[in-house]
Amino acid sequence: MTNVKRNGLVDALRGWSLFGILLANLLIFQYGIFGKEEISFFNLSSVDYGGYVTLKVLVENSFMPIFTFLFGYSLILMRDRLRQRERRVKWHLFRRFLVLIGLGVLHSTFLWEGDILFLYGMMGMLLLFFVNRKRKTILVWCVILFSIVTFVSYLGGGEEVPLMSEAKMTAYMNDMVNIYSSGNYQEIKNHRLNVDPMELSVGEEIAMVFFVPFLLLPMMLLGMYAGHVRWLDSSKMKRFWYVSVLFIPLGLLLKVSFYLSKEISGVPDMSLIGGSVLAIGYIGLFGYIYSRSQGSEWMRGFESLGKLSLSNYILQTIICTTIFYGYGIGLFGKMGVVFSILFGIILFIFQVIGSTFYLKRFNQGPLEKVMRLFVYLENPFRRNQKRPMNDEIKVS
Structure with a gap:
């Protein structure tokens, strides 16, 4: 049996994408999942509005597709390792996705409305139809x-x-800001779970649910194809560079079209696809940088963070809700976009350092151990047992 060496670039890229996801999520933590789209309500300064547009163009919907791509890529790597160990591939993957669904339900119910784990788990169930194709x-x-x-x-x-x-939106925003900034845990939880500002018919809701797979599946399938051909081989430096040079400018142009379409008649809004195109460019750029600086302290830090991506993702929620919500410091809508970006950078640096030190003492993060327990049906706390393929026991 041949053991497959762990791909450091996959871990590092996962860690880097978690940084972009944090910056994008800070708009939700500070302004709410609906409030971030009604940003004029908060009367941002010109500097903060510039930071807001920067995040919308450079970050939002462009780092999550990286995670989505890695979800598919990791699925193929995990499938190959399960085959090597002569284990039932689909059954192990099914349990993995079931755990993600369970964690997603707990995360969205008790902590935060911006959860992605439930959706990833459901999409993983759909990918089971493609895993052996x-x-x-x-x-x-x-x-x-x-x-x-x-x-x-x-x-x-x-x-x-x-x-x-407009009148109902103003009432909703006032209510949300008041509760999230000064309410207790139970009040915020009740508002999150019971107040829905979307006025959609049953048909519109069904159409929205039906269209979600069309948004996520392309990047997941691209990741699966890339896993088959091992695109994320850090020795392929030139390929990474060409991808970044081609896709980053194209992705930025497509995302900026959202603003251009409002100013120039006849310019189509192509921002829906622009996020994925820009994400591909970012993957190429990071792959190029990684291949040039492999083994550096920072790259090892990104790798450490990526290995603990599930635990770090939940940790970001705990820290940020404590900072912004009323049962913590209560800075909801008060920090500003620019300072929230600085806060995100500092938090990410601490996570990189913390993950590096953590892995010097432990093999896996706490939630990664939970995942291992249910996916492999093995006790993760026994010292003298064969370690499973923990490369792929992560959010993606």
């Missing part, structure tokens, strides 16, 4: 779904749709 089949489906998303984006898929009347 040939790479050409996966690529064909990837191209088809990307084409559909591009077509919808061209027709106005990124267009803003009013959730409610």
